[in-house]
Amino acid sequence: MKTFFLIYFVFLVAGNAFSQSIDGQISGRVIDKNKLPLPGATVELSGAKDTLYKKASDQNGFFIFTGLSTGIYSVKASLMSYKTAYSDTIRIDSAIQKIELKELILMGDEISLAQVNIRGKKPLIETKIDRVVMNIENSILAAGNSALDILQRAPGVSVENGGNISLVGKQNVIVMINDKPTYLSQSQLAALLRSTEGSTIKEIEIISNPSAKYDAAGTGGIINIKLKKNSDSGLNGSLTGGFGYGGYYKTNGGTVLNYKRNKINVFGNYFYNNNKRFQDYFIDRVNESSLQRLFFSESSRAIAKNISNNYRAGIDYSISDNHLVGATYSGYTFNQNEAVLTNTQISNSSGLVDSSVVSANNSKNFLSNNSVNLNYTGSLDTLGQKINVDLDYSRFTGDQFTAYQNSFYQGNSGSLKYQQFSRNFSPYSIDIKSAKADFAKPFSKNSKLDLGAKLSSVRTENDLTFERLENEIWNKDFRLSNKFIYTEKILAAYINYNLKLGRTSLQAGLRTEDTRTNANSVSQGLITNKHYFNFFPSIFINHELSKLYQLNISYSRRIERPNYQDLNPFVYYLDQYTYGKGNPNLNPQYTDAFELSFLSKAKVGLSAKIGYSDTRDAITEVILADTAQKSLYQMYENLARNKNYYLNINISTEVGNFWTSNNSIGIFKSSFSAPNIMDESFNSSNTAFNLKSINNFTITKTTSAELYGNYQTSTIYGIVKIAPRYTIDIGLKQSFGKEGQADLKLSISDVFNTYTRKISSILMTNPYFVEYKNETQIARLTFSYRFGNKNNKNRSDRNGGADTEKGRAGNSKN
Template identity: 40%
Template structure:
């Protein structure tokens, strides 16, 4: 394995050297300096621009750090001027200076003078600060700021408060991954790699603002608790063609690769765009389970080791067009889809005995599962700007269809402790076709009432139907494979949701308030068409319920460096379609998983008090209470001496948390970000008996903490390096005790060809330390689970952007957020 990584690093060094040879189009000089206020103290987080002296063209832009220091790298030889601006101060500019290749130029200290009261009043009204806090979001105003010059969208996003981007381009908000990224209020539905490619090829001059929403308002679907980052782009009026191509080679235990191609073309009032991507991957997962099963007369000990090898291939596409039918109206269409075949090869050995570590025999199960995931989705959208005051109407129509297939073969052989086969093999096979159709329609309307208040309203309707058909067969030895009536099932689930919302925004002098209310009416029906359920009443689960989801956001600016805020919202998480499916999936006859059609949605009330210092350091105190919390549990069936995984609604989860996120700049070449969270999470619920909750006995919680420290280094003038450490302490989650997890990631990157091309080498979990060790304590049993996924993977990625990089496709938000509850393969 070590020789493989040596080859990758050697190959990367050759490519990076070649990139350096091609980097002559970029400058090699550096310009630095210090900015102070009228009292001689550092002016932190002020905007500084580097201008050509002959025509005052902005070449680069940046922010000063905590010490008032700014730095420009990659500067070409020439004559320049540095200009500094800050809200409440007059502009300041340096004298003209010359730069030669390879030199480091230190600009004399620039001092900002406070504007007079009359000028200050004009400045505050006419100019927005770079970072401003609104009622339900933090906004980074990029348009007309020098920060946009010479930077990509990804580079600007990395400077946004509370946002971190790791070496693999995964975006986190206050330490939490799974952040929803929107462009122009439209969901991207792109993978992390695809999104990174898009953002790195987006010129900063095309961005208007970046909005950071940690607790979404009533305007957004009530489902989910993840934050939102919304990147607003300026309207594109340029014509031409652009695109990018990206290729990655990776090596864990096996080789992996993926490639993608993106093209955009704008001609007149028509914009056509498309993305194609493909990839292959193979990985391993080792699982160990030690457990005991006790009935009224005896105790049985199991020690199980499983090696799982997963191979998959994916093909994704996304094509569409936008047509400007008038000065204020844009009509768009998007078609997307994927085809992801997958194969799982599993080898499982289970030792069985009546005494601890003394086994009477063992069984071996070999299973092969061939699966395919197919999807087609269509979106028709319209954006109508009703007037110049901000009144607008947006509408979306969506249709998505998913066709998933799974064919599994399970062969189990039985042996005594002498290794001699002592029973007829058990042969099973399953065929599981499933289809999911999602339809949705939504409309959003915004009406400014005056300069300080606005009203928003909207409606949405969605309809979902899932049809799952499990055909189970067992080998009878005399008749071949015959139907197994105890496992064969067909499950049809339908769901309809109608929603409407109102939002009211009001801006006072130093305080802003937003209040909203969203109503959602849900009607669902789960029908076990065939199966072994003896009680016909339990074959159908029919539910209808109306929910109200209020939200409130208050933000107050104390002074230029201190802001406080409070927000509250109520949200819902509905069970995934996979968890509702009652089918049984085997690892062996003593280990399986099973869905639960009786799952109810969970409801969360969240409260958050936050404090921001200097537009950079964020401290948040939060509390949330979730009722009917959807939780995975591992149970035992004494009659079958089997252990199975399922999902139940536990009664209450309480979560108290304190989060600190702060960037830091130790030296001119060493910067980073620290995100630390301490939380106390507790659960209260009934005991689990026969897969249901009985009288209350679960009352457990634990103080836990996690941290993420990222360090960014500028190595010479050509390379950037990142090292990130992650740590999660032990914690309690429902009936699980999860042991600590930790890892260290690293990477090095190089941009060349005038930033049109880049090469990145990275390794996740460098020391191969990350693993999952869990103890399950349901039903009074201790089940020890040890899982080691393939976490150490080396990746080499090349990206090239071509054409007119100032052309940007209008992104679309499909209305089908329900598709997030559909499994799509790995």
């Protein structure tokens, strides 16, 4: 009922805003000195109080401002490589409501095209007051790499083994693609990001403290990956192909196409990736019970061949200059064949090897996704009143098959005692539906109201069958088999008010979300229903100290719901003595986050953020000992408290005309507490820092280079300690053609092959050490060619409303 009244209030306000009557009109046309129309010119309307509204001229150079009130106005038109043109002063009153201006003639500027290109190039790292933007469109190191590889280079971002992403020391980060949550588990998200080619990405937004406009999910912040979408007139596109080698060969290739004519814009892309890779890991641990103390030493190598296909197609249709509808279809397939060979030696307390186990496991994993987005954008007047509507449907399907063969030997290399054979089948599906509407109503240049609502529905089903080979017959093990069905419905509404007073800007927002979930473990007869209703306030205050310096303070409250698969109580085995399981008793975690930031736009760009967050019922990955099974297992639990303090500094500078350097320094302190882990109270605290440096070098007009370095000190997260690690990447680019439309890029990641992940337990009663070494030292050569018309850009990327839900779906652990 609370939600109903809030949404009623939201749309009541919207209805009042719509009802205001404004009927003044100013129209005109922008042309060049040869009387030819200039589409895509920026036309700005100013009032007596310097109120400014902007729009672009259409393909015939025409523009129109409607819904104007009585007053005095002026118009100016501008376009890159042309001199700005101004109109005479215009007055609108009750007697003269519609005015058609004389043609605005833009004269050619003396600036050369080469100068324009240099000025128009975006820096690799842009620091804004509310986010950091990584413009990787032209990055050398992005060539041939996946989205997951690129994320590791983003300021403040860490990607651990298996794809676990953290931001300024905080985990539970929501990853969005084109402003839409992905609703995937950690392993599924990693598979999606590995199948997303870096050459398809335009930019990555890093938002450590989001406003009420965003879904409240993501207590660690939001990472928004924006894909490229060309909107130039005519036929445009690019072709990309490359290969690489680390421990094994890799290939990738694809194309981006766009055709725009009159009111229709059709676009699409396709990318293929074939990546064979390895992972080595080692585990040393102690299993201690009342009867005996055993030492386990495990070494393993996994070799996986991943083949992915990623595709996207869409159409936009301009009903008029102010109204646009569009449809987008996107999807991908991911196929993985993996073979894992593990040797486990078991020693007694005297250090003698008592027995050993050799495990040979083979798995096949298939994942596919098909998504559809329908959207509408309407500009209701020239003052900025706008409405956006998105309808989304997405379906994930997958299937995993794993065969286990365990051979038990006497002593280190003694005779074979016996063998065990088992297998599991795990098909699953995830259906996501969402509808959202956003409305913006400017009251003046200095005040604006944003409000909206969203409804999302998710259903996931996983059917795990575990079988053992007994007397040459496969028999189902009902203890380890389980069917799990999970449904979730969220009804949300938000309101944001923006006000500017002199040099100070204020944004205050409130979001409410009503969540209803049902988790049904069919085989175990366990049903868990939950219903919770929450308010999520946010406030942002920004003050311009001068034209070059800004100060911002913000607060927001957020929620992190458990991933669907982490609620599934089934057990999945990596080998005989290592497994993971879900936790149906997981509760959502809540975070209150505060941030103070400083931004300098001086020649040496500087930004600094100081933040604090307090999380209750922190959802944390724990690795514990199962002494009865002599095993080590992984699961997620709610720890009582997690507090984070962080300082992040970004410095960008230019050295001469040939060297641009972007450097990020992060210092963060994280503390955890829990009343009971393995029958003891738990408290941990750790201060760590991270250093990242990205350097771009202009060698000649057509040759450039890139150097990246990353160093991370030792960190503690929950009950796990992660050792220091570092890496260095290099890249070289050579451009060809009169306009540089062809590029050849050579990159080498982890040049010195130093990036290794080592973790250990900080619990005295749960001692273990784990070392992971992935295939990180990889050389890649990529060629790309761009073709088509490069003028008349008109529309930016379209983003739908279902991406948050896509990020929490469940799958097997890779």
